[in-house]
Amino acid sequence: MLAQAAEAIPPVRPRAAAVAYEQKLDGHRMLVFTPAGPGGRVLLQTRRGSLVQDAFPDLVAAAEQLPHGLVLDGEVLVWDLREGRLSFEGLQRRAAARARTAPALAVRLPAYYVAFDLLQEDGVELLTLPQRERRRRLERLFADRVLTAPWTLCPMTTDVATAREWLESWTDVSGVEGLVIKSLTGRYTPGSRGWTKVKRRDTTEAIIGAITGTLTRPQLLVLGRHDAAGRLRTVGRTVTLRPDQARHVAEHLTPADPGHPWAGARFASAWGRRDVLDVTVVRPDLVAEISADRSVDHGGVHRHPVRFTRLRLDVGVEDVPRFGAGPAAAAG
Structure with missing residues (x-):
């Protein structure tokens, strides 16, 4: 599912459907698929449909923390240990790495995954559930599994004042470039631009x-x-x-x-x-x-x-x- 660009946060209108505001991160969009059962393979898929798990062995190894039959939607980011900052250039290098060079790059440029949606749980597709319920289940997954790095839950708020503060101040932080706005009653419709993105x-x-x-x-x-x-x-x-x-x-x-x-x-x-x-x-x-x-x-x-x-x-x-x-x- 994609987002349509807007110049500013839309005004909150009376009786309008409730919305959620999420921080928009400057990374690569990625789906994470865990296997249906023991012995299966973790798959990492880019927005264009390419499978890149060989380039991110650190994320594949960390997927042991996740249950079977799961599909996550989110952004992958890379931290440059030498520079001490998030690095989009480093992310580009990681994404293009071959299987034999990827482990060494992962040591110096570790990847982190920021999840913002849960599309499948226990092998059951969740696309028709409203955003509010998918977010609740995603938060429960993080709490029940006590997920730690490289897995991170994308910050979200329903308060427009907090969202404006994020847009004005949090975007000074490397890697945060704006907001994504989603209807809490909306379904997940692949390929459609049903969300709104606002960049600082x-x-x-x-x-x-x-x-x-x-x-x-x-x-x-x-x-x-x-x-x-x-x-x-x-x-x-x-x-x-x-x-x-x-x-x-x-x-x-x-x-x-x-x-x-x-x-x-x-x-x-x-x-x-x-x-x-x-x-x-x-x-x-x-x-x-x-x-x-x-x-x-x-x-x-x-x-x-x-x-x-x-x-x-x-x-x-x-x-x-x-x-x-x-x-x-x-x-x-």
């Missing part, structure tokens, strides 16, 4: 170093920040500009001078993709104000396209936060 967005600044399209009709912006050595490092790209935004940006773009720091560079069309953008480098002297979610890699690279808000003609590139300053940093 922050306003910050970055330098325009390249564009797609032309100088007179830019389509999207490739953004950068200077690192401590003064090198312009890529931090992401925008979504396609609206026509009015494109016209305004075009009025201030200048062709790149010789020796542009990104001359000859190739930029992926999206984070983790191999296809590249057809870009034109420009003089990196314009500052863009952007709105971005919390999916940011170590160093400050945005994994999702950001939204262009406006040009900051009152701010110089020297005022833009340095590469690695974090998603919430702003020039002011």
Whole structure:
């Protein structure tokens, strides 16, 4: 079951169906299947249907804590012991690991599973039960089995004030990027977008170093920040500009001078993709104000396209936060 994006927590209306608010975590969606009986195999399935239990031997071993005939829905996260933080890059490495290298990676990048739904119990499918009952059974499973790491119960509340506090403050914690809102009377319908997700967005600044399209009709912006050595490092790209935004940006773009720091560079069309953008480098002297979610890699690279808000003609590139300053940093 999937979620439809929303810009803000929907207002609570009188006589509306009760809802639950869960913390949205920045991990990989995963189903956990325990065998129907002794001697069976634990299966871990990604959102796209791939079986990845060989890449996560630590989760498979920990499934001994779970009863037979169980199906959990949740997110897998990875903790980087060297960095002392949750690591999406580490999770990517774990997910791509082969069986022979996975055990060594698991030692340095242990996986944790945050469960938010119970789809089968004792071999009995629970999809038609309301969310309220599935959550009650999930909480009972954790209590009865005294489940410990790597198994974690996803935080949930029915209080909208608490949910707003989570969105405003808990999203400062690495790995928490927003909320998922679910009807307590709703069934679990695979493939449908019956839930609502709200991500926290922050306003910050970055330098325009390249564009797609032309100088007179830019389509999207490739953004950068200077690192401590003064090198312009890529931090992401925008979504396609609206026509009015494109016209305004075009009025201030200048062709790149010789020796542009990104001359000859190739930029992926999206984070983790191999296809590249057809870009034109420009003089990196314009500052863009952007709105971005919390999916940011170590160093400050945005994994999702950001939204262009406006040009900051009152701010110089020297005022833009340095590469690695974090998603919430702003020039002011």
